[in-house]
Amino acid sequence: MKNTRYLTEGAVLLALFAVMLLVSLYIPLIGGLFSLLLGVPFLIFTARHGWKNSILFFAGSLVLTGLFGAILLLPVTFAFGLGGAVIGELYKREKSRYSILLGGTVIFSVNLVLMFVITNVFANINMLNELQVAFEESMSSTEEMLRSLGQAPSEQQMQLLKESFQTLQYLLPSFLVILGFILAFVTQWSAAPILRKLGYAIEKFPPLRSFKLPKSVLWYYLLVLVLSFLEIEKGSFFYISVLNIATILQLLMVVQGYAFLFYYFHKKSVGKLVPIIIVIITLALPFFLQFIRILGIIDLGFDLRNQRNKK
Structure with a gap:
């Protein structure tokens, strides 16, 4: 009976994850919101069945991602799956909300760094170079527009903009930590009402x-x-x-x-x-x-x- 419930819940949550992944892929605006919640099925499953049982669930999510032909999204599934599973395990151990938020922020931040590395190594996509190219194109178009209006920017202004962008590149680790915090908070906040419905005593945020x-x-x-x-x-x-x-x-x-x-x-x-x-x-x-x-x-x-x- 216990195994049947375990398998049934796993199948339902995997189906939910698959739907959320497809919506994230093919529906632009709503998909962006759904992508923030990809860790929730992993969180719920791990909170109910523990991290050992969640390994099979995690493997199933990677297989599903591959079957959908979204090989490039495997790092995304890995990042959200591991992040959700860690938060779920912290819930199962009845840690405080701030402790769970801290743990979630750390794991999501590390996962985001790994995503950048994996994308760069296996997909040959360097996000920093892409940002650099996008910035240079934006600078060129802005400069041309201002020149056409007779308000050409000075070299000092252009240099200041370049230095500001360089500083933003240096701050990429901080941005990843902030994004990790946002993902941890949204995942935890979204899953809490569901866990309460399932009978778990989830304390409110202080x-x-x-x-x-x-x-x-x-x-x-x-x-x-x-x-x-x-x-x-x-x-x-x-x-x-x-x-x-x-x-x-x-x-x-x-x-x-x-x-x-x-x-x-x-x-x-x-x-x-x-x-x-x-x-x-x-x-x-x-x-x-x-x-x-x-x-x-x-x-x-x-x-x-x-x-x-x-x-």
């Missing part, structure tokens, strides 16, 4: 006001800040590493700052609308993010929440 980084993160941030002031050869491995670590830590400090804002307005018995409006304004005007980041650093360094509780 409110943002309760989010607090370990104090050690502040020391890492200060260390990287000092390193960023050193004369480092641009484009070197050390330069790229410092730049990406600094970017991720700055984002974490911004989240810490937002968490303190929500905490402060909650203590003042002010509705959530005010801090939400502040978040929207600061995201629309990135200059103000500097103040949020500084607030996060102060909150982490001086423990503003405990100080306020004592008062």
